[in-house]
Amino acid sequence: MPAKKIAVTSLIFTIIAIGLIMVSQQPSTPSPTKTTISEILANPSAWENKLVEVEGIIDGVVTIPEIKLPFNYWLIDEANKTNKIGVLWIGKGVLRAGEHALTTGTVKSGYEKRLTAEGWVNSVLVYYIEARAVD
Numbered sequence: 001m002p003a004k005k006i007a008v009t010s011l012i013f014t015i016i017a018i019g020l021i022m023v024s025q026q027p028s029t030p031s032p033t034k035t036t037i038s039e040i041l042a043n044p045s046a047w048e049n050k051l052v053e054v055e056g057i058i059d060g061v062v063t064i065p066e067i068k069l070p071f072n073y074w075l076i077d078e079a080n081k082t083n084k085i086g087v088l089w090i091g092k093g094v095l096r097a098g099e100h101a102l103t104t105g106t107v108k109s110g111y112e113k114r115l116t117a118e119g120w121v122n123s124v125l126v127y128y129i130e131a132r133a134v135d
Contacts, residue, residue, distance in 0.1 A: 032104050037077035037085050040107060044127035047107040054103050054129065058095045059084070068120070070110030071128040075103055086128030095134060105131035 032053040040047045040054070056075035071086030073095050087103055089095055108130045111122035 036079070037075060037083045038080055040085060040127065041083055044107065044109070048109055048127070049106060051106055052104070052129065054085070056084075056101060056103070058087075058097055058099050058101045058134075060097045061086070066115040068113040068115075069128075070108075070112070070126065075101065075129065086126060087134070088128055088130045089134060091131065091134065102135045103129055103131050104133040104135075105129040 030051055032051040034053045035047070037054055037056055040052065054075060056077055059074040059076055061069060061072055061074060069086060071088040073087040073089055074084045075087045077083035078100075087095075087105070088108070095101065106129070107127060109125055109127050112124045112126050113120045114123045
């Protein structure tokens with residue numbers, strides 16, 4: 001085998017090896033933790049900024065001009081329908097009330113703002129899921 005052909009072959013294998021090493025060193029996207037709405041609500045601050053996967057029933061948020069919530073849907077626990085958590089969905093499409101949903105996103109906190117005579121005030125700290133996928 002000529003020396004030039006050996007050098008080219010060696011270069012190709014070296015480039016492939018470097019490429020494989022670079023790909024293997026890239027940080028992987030963390031997997032969501034499968035949990036329930038009830039578990040999140042039991043200790044919401046412990047779940048804050050964690051990626052979760054939660055199942056439930058989608059429900060709309062009742063819009064009251066004097067109250068502004070940091071989310072636009074509710075996700076209701078199927079096992080205990082009194083438990084629900086907010087879902088901020090800014091993805092494509094509208095979520096339909098009454099549909100079962102597998103929601104993947106990050107647990108966040110924000111304030112429910114109330115309109116008073118003095119203007120908007122932060123009143124109650126609430127937790128919600130900033131959704132990146134709803135199936």
